[in-house]
Amino acid sequence: MTSTPAASVLFVCVHNAGRSQMAAGFLSHLAGDRVEVRSAGSLPAEHVNPAAVEAMREVGIDISAQRPKVLTTEAVQSSDYVITMGCGDVCPVFPGKKYLDWQLDDPAGQGVEAVRPIREAIRERIETLIAEIDAS
Template sequence: MKPTVLFVCIHNAGRSQMAAGYLRELSGGAVEVRSGGSEPGDSINPIAVQAMAEEGIDISEAVPQLMTTEQVQASDVVITMGCGDVCPVFPGKRYEDWELADPKGRPLEEVRAIRDDIRSRVEKLLAGLVPAGVQEA
């Protein structure tokens, strides 16, 4: 059974979508990836889409979604990114809070730095979830 990771940020329009895009790509399908927001936005941040496209990852079709209690319960790992205390906590789950700047309203150069930080964190997360050689990166 493959591990399940849920990425959560407030609007589910930037950080969590970039992290989900990286984990889907880098895991080669070895991890089930979900993302959601505590107050989902109307659309994906176009600068985040542009920054990820530079990496060859298309998140343009992603739609911000409300994070649900059921998603949290069904996930092995829950990564929060600035959603504060709104994320439900269940015993036995692995939680991490990634302190990342919100890319909303920032220029591409700053979003690239956030993107690169997210990639580094996703690579470390993936190394701890999936044995080497299983992912196709």
């Protein structure tokens, strides 16, 4: 049985290599096909941060195949939730969207030890987001 996702969520950070990729990984893993998940950045990196990949691998989520993507107006338009990751990105604003800004440390240049607390903060926010989506 195929169903329409309850919501679509776009995670945005500058390089789309760390925080937004971890958030997308958690949401895809925890919500499954109930939620459509996207991530993007205004200046995407060439690859996902290796420390973020390793930190997510530690909790059983593989984001190693993900690739940073450029933020487009279309991605924002087709999302119900637009979540920026505390990095000052400016997104196009469209009526009817829910915009959130999650203030999180940047894992760029950090080792996996420094990324673990960021990962856990993201997991907590994702669990709250899923509860909000499920309640609506």
